[in-house]
Amino acid sequence: MNFVDRLNQMLVLLGCVMVDVAVIGAGQTKYGNHKLGLKGMWAEAAENAYSSVDRDFEPRQIDEAFIGSVAFGGAQLGNTAALLTEHSGLDGIPVRRVENACASSGFALRDAWMAIKSGQADIVVAGGIEKMNDLSAERKRFWLGVSGDTEWERLAGLTFPGTYALMARRHFHEHDSSHDDLVHISVKNHMHGFENEHAHIRKQVSFEKAESGFMVADPLTLYDCCPTSDGASCVILAADHVVRQFTDDPVWIQSSGAASDRLALHDRPSVTQLLATQKASKAAYSAAGLAPNDIDFAEVHDCFTIAELMATEDLGFADHGQGGVFAREGRGVRNQGSVCINPSGGLKSKGHPLGATGTGQAVEVFKQLTGTVEHSRQVRGAETGLTHNVGGSGATCAVHIFGRERNG
Amino acid sequence: MDEHFHWKGYLAVMNSDGLFIQSSYVHEDQLVYGPDSDSTTMAIAAIQLMRDKGHLLESIHLSDSIDARIVYLATGVDSIAHNDDLQFDDIVWNLLSGEEATLVITKSNAESYDFEEPQDVEIIDAEFYNDMAEAWRLEEKTHHVSQGAYVSESQYLEGAPARLSLASQKVGGRMIWPPRQLDENGLRFSDGTHELVAEAHVVSWTKLSAAGAPSEFSLRAPILGGIQTLLVRFEQGPRGVFLVTDDLDYSPKIGDAVHFAVRRIYAQEGMMRYGLKAFPKR
Numbered sequence: 001m002n003f004v005d006r007l008n009q010m011l012v013l014l015g016c017v018m019v020d021v022a023v024i025g026a027g028q029t030k031y032g033n034h035k036l037g038l039k040g041m042w043a044e045a046a047e048n049a050y051s052s053v054d055r056d057f058e059p060r061q062i063d064e065a066f067i068g069s070v071a072f073g074g075a076q077l078g079n080t081a082a083l084l085t086e087h088s089g090l091d092g093i094p095v096r097r098v099e100n101a102c103a104s105s106g107f108a109l110r111d112a113w114m115a116i117k118s119g120q121a122d123i124v125v126a127g128g129i130e131k132m133n134d135l136s137a138e139r140k141r142f143w144l145g146v147s148g149d150t151e152w153e154r155l156a157g158l159t160f161p162g163t164y165a166l167m168a169r170r171h172f173h174e175h176d177s178s179h180d181d182l183v184h185i186s187v188k189n190h191m192h193g194f195e196n197e198h199a200h201i202r203k204q205v206s207f208e209k210a211e212s213g214f215m216v217a218d219p220l221t222l223y224d225c226c227p228t229s230d231g232a233s234c235v236i237l238a239a240d241h242v243v244r245q246f247t248d249d250p251v252w253i254q255s256s257g258a259a260s261d262r263l264a265l266h267d268r269p270s271v272t273q274l275l276a277t278q279k280a281s282k283a284a285y286s287a288a289g290l291a292p293n294d295i296d297f298a299e300v301h302d303c304f305t306i307a308e309l310m311a312t313e314d315l316g317f318a319d320h321g322q323g324g325v326f327a328r329e330g331r332g333v334r335n336q337g338s339v340c341i342n343p344s345g346g347l348k349s350k351g352h353p354l355g356a357t358g359t360g361q362a363v364e365v366f367k368q369l370t371g372t373v374e375h376s377r378q379v380r381g382a383e384t385g386l387t388h389n390v391g392g393s394g395a396t397c398a399v400h401i402f403g404r405e406r407n408g
Numbered sequence: 409m410d411e412h413f414h415w416k417g418y419l420a421v422m423n424s425d426g427l428f429i430q431s432s433y434v435h436e437d438q439l440v441y442g443p444d445s446d447s448t449t450m451a452i453a454a455i456q457l458m459r460d461k462g463h464l465l466e467s468i469h470l471s472d473s474i475d476a477r478i479v480y481l482a483t484g485v486d487s488i489a490h491n492d493d494l495q496f497d498d499i500v501w502n503l504l505s506g507e508e509a510t511l512v513i514t515k516s517n518a519e520s521y522d523f524e525e526p527q528d529v530e531i532i533d534a535e536f537y538n539d540m541a542e543a544w545r546l547e548e549k550t551h552h553v554s555q556g557a558y559v560s561e562s563q564y565l566e567g568a569p570a571r572l573s574l575a576s577q578k579v580g581g582r583m584i585w586p587p588r589q590l591d592e593n594g595l596r597f598s599d600g601t602h603e604l605v606a607e608a609h610v611v612s613w614t615k616l617s618a619a620g621a622p623s624e625f626s627l628r629a630p631i632l633g634g635i636q637t638l639l640v641r642f643e644q645g646p647r648g649v650f651l652v653t654d655d656l657d658y659s660p661k662i663g664d665a666v667h668f669a670v671r672r673i674y675a676q677e678g679m680m681r682y683g684l685k686a687f688p689k690r
Contacts, residue, residue: 141623142556150557151567152586154622155673155683156649157635158614165614166639166649173612173662218615266639266647271612 006241020240020406021116022250025053026366028233028359031200031351033133036230038073038080039087042129045232045356046088049125049363052372053236054247059089062236063121066111067097068104069355073131073230074142084129099355101147102303104128105233106358106389106398110256113400116239123242127234128356134230143228143354147392149264160303161217161225163265163393168219168306171272177324179211179219182305184327186210186223186348189302192334193345195376200229200351224305229351233360240406251369254290254384254401257283263395272321274394277314281388284399285316289407290384292316297340297368297379299361301390301397302347308332311388312341315399340379343368358389358398365402410524416453416669417442417653417687419526422461426514428523429454430506433532433655439508440532443540443632443654444671447505448475449682452482452670454503454513459483467494469516471505478682482572482670536631540654543627550678555623564681571683572670574604576646585646606668606684608640611647613660624674628654638686640666650686658688665689 027048029041036044050059065085072080081095098108105128112126132143145159153163171177187207193199205223213221243250259279262268268275285291292315300315302308309323317339318326326332332341344350344364347357365385367373384403391397413420420429429450431441441450451474458465467486470476476489488494502516514521546552567586569575576585577597585604588597615636621629629635636652638660652658653671668684675681 138623138626139555141626144556144620144622146557148557150559151563153649154557155559155624155681157616157621157625157637157651158649159616159620159622161620162614162616162635162637165616166612166637169614169662170612170639214617215615216617216620220614264649266649271639271647 019117019119021113021237021253022240022243023235023253023362023366023402024238024243024246024250025049025057025236026234026363027052028198028356028363029231030198031229031231031353031356031360034131034230038129038131039084041131041230041232042084042127043087045127045129045234046125049234049236054249057236057246062090062093062123062125064093064112064115065090065095065125065127066108066115067095068099068106068108068128068358069097069130070099070101070104070147071142072097072129074135074139090125100396101391102301102352102354102357103389103391103396103398104355104358105360106387106400107258107396109235109359109362109400110258110398112237113253113256116237122239124237125234126237126359126362127232128353128359129232130353130355131230132228132353140228152264152266160393161220164304164306165217165220166265167271167310171306171310172219174272175321175324177309181309181324181327182220182224183207183210184330185302185305185308188330188333189308189342189346189348192343192377193349195374196345196350197374199345199349200227201349220304220306226303226347226352229353231351231353231356231360233356233363235359235362235366249370251366251402251404252406254403254407255284255287257281257285257287257399258397259283260396261394263392265393268394272310274310274314274390274397276394276397277311277388277390277399280397280399281315284386284401288401290401292339294384295339295386295401296382296384297343298386298388299344299364300341300346300388301357302342303352303390305348307390308341308346315386315388317341334377335380343377343379358387361387361389362400362402369402369404412524412526413457414528415457416667417445417655418450418453419528420454420457421523421526422457423523425518425521425523426512427454427458428526429457429511430526431509432529433509433537434529435532435534435537439510439529440537441509442532443536444685445655446672447471447473447509447511448478449670449672450509450511451479451503454511455479455483455485458513465501467499468501468503468513469499470503473505474503475680475682478572478670481568482682484573539631540628543631544672544675547627547675548678548680552675553677557622561677561679574606574684576602576604578602583642583644583646585642585648604642604644604646607689608642608648608666608686610638610660610662610664610666611641612639612662613637624676636660638666640686650684653685653687656687660688
């Protein structure tokens with residue numbers, strides 16, 4: 001560390017300067033039905049993240065770790081972060097599991113970012129993990145609605161497909177949207193994910209096939225729903241005064257925004273908007289000094305196609321009620337539309353290992369912005385990317401904006 | 409003179425002797441309960457009809473087959489089975505269970521009663537009836553427990569007044585349902601002593617495939633062909649989600665007016681959980 005960096009570090013600790021945070025490495029497992037157990041998956045994701053750092057990195061340099069997981073593979077164990085980190089060369093450091101349903105690692109990322117911003121740590125790991133396919137068919141029902149309002153929604157027969165189906169039908173009723181618009185989203189995300197070597201479902205889907213899928217929760221079909229995936233993801237964050245030890249080409253976290261909303265859909269003022277997304281993205285745009293039209297691509301939380309349609313509205317890429325038109329006109333298609341939505345294939349194609357999804361989105365952004373993504377998937381001219389990670393049906397949301405530039 | 413009613417899915421006859429109520433369904437020449445009904449749900453419907461017609465019911469004698477706690481939570485009508493401080497002789501009304509799916513409410517001092525026979529019974533599909541009966545039998549076993557999102561007995565009972573009688577809170581003219589705990593000032597909301605009027609309109613709806621049903625419904629959803637849920641807005645403002653009663657073939661539309669009836673929701677660890685389900689206003 002040179003003199004300027006040392007001075008800067010001291011000023012941060014004294015509270016005189018707010019530190020900037022960069023991603024210096026990121027990695028993940030393939031998403032899907034894994035043979036590896038939880039320790040093996042986490043080690044693979046961490047190993048991929050460590051090896052993605054340009055130079056001179058060892059895990060012993062990490063100060064702290066935040067790992068998102070909803071229920072640790074349905075095992076419902078405690079103290080799981082320590083169990084994972086001891087298998088990834090992170091003995092002895094402060095660790096904890098972060099749980100905010102499907103937004104667990106989005107919030108782990110925010111916590112890691114705050115740990116560095118506060119001056120308490122210089123190098124921090126944020127990650128996530130879930131193993132959902134090692135349960136029997138009956139125990140797999142554990143995952144159905146576990147992060148919703150169990151007392152009211154679940155006992156009214158609702159799981160998340162049902163809750164999002166209620167949103168979809170109401171959106172169709174209130175706005176210029178229809179199930180065909182959701183089919184466009186499904187087709188696009190499968191097209192984007194087809195060439196993603198880490199995607200769970202690497203299959204292109206025709207409009208006709210997606211349109212006629214098995215009905216899961218009317219009006220949502222199988223092609224409107226993300227798969228049940230295993231996977232782990234890991235990103236390494238560093239304070240600005242240490243970044244240059246590791247890379248000349250960092251990805252800066254320009255801002256982090258987060259918010260919450262009522263857990264149950266029926267308790268919210270609107271069932272066709274996620275207010276947590278609106279608040280979180282407003283905070284993130286404001287802190288970065290950016291507007292939606294400054295974003296080149298976004299990894300949005302499309303657990304269901306209607307969730308992506310609503311996210312394009314709530315994140316400001318389309319006006320309220322115009323998400324259907326946005327999808328219909330292909331405005332989220334890579335290198336064709338106004339802003340590429342889900343270049344990874346999103347949760348729909350890349351997969352959704354609940355606790356791993358948020359930092360998995362950050363892995364995609366890191367690769368897009370460092371030009372290390374598969375060439376055919378590269379978003380041309382990508383300078384600024386956004387991640388949008390939602391917990392449950394919208395009760396929690398974390399939005400991060402990343403850029404090649406240090407500030408927006 | 410006997411008055412006949414179709415009331416919350418049951419058939420009822422009322423006269424000066426009191427009320428006779430029965431299930432709408434016949435199986436093998438016997439009256440049987442519908443797929444999510446039993447003597448407790450019909451007793452609640454009977455008490456509600458009596459009150460709707462102006463009778464004052466504060467306490468009642470109940471037979472052992474009826475869950476007195478649920479009756480009290482749903483209607484506020486007390487019984488010795490629920491409250492042993494009550495004096496036997498002070499209870500004016502008597503609810504008698506018949507051998508089949510029938511109940512009578514009459515005055516405790518009545519020596520006899522006579523009612524016309526209700527009309528419009530229908531034969532329930534035998535396979536459907538038997539499959540549902542077997543599913544409930546399995547579900548009611550003490551070892552049957554939800555896989556995952558577990559709603560404990562205490563959590564269920566905490567919400568039971570809101571679930572069974574729409575108990576809600578009134579804050580500055582605004583109704584809050586389901587009841588909440590602390591407000592933005594850190595102060596407790598008032599007790600849930602106000603009841604929402606049980607009239608609402610459909611805001612949205614869905615039908616979940618049987619394969620995707622929560623484990624609470626995993627035994628019955630395949631027999632029912634899925635789980636139908638309505639998101640409704642009450643006339644007084646709050647919204648809620650409700651199952652549709654199991655004995656209805658109903659294709660909802662946004663804007664439909666609906667009513668509610670107490671029915672079985674699911675059983676867990678040997679305890680039947682009851683709640684309001686919706687049905688269209690016709």
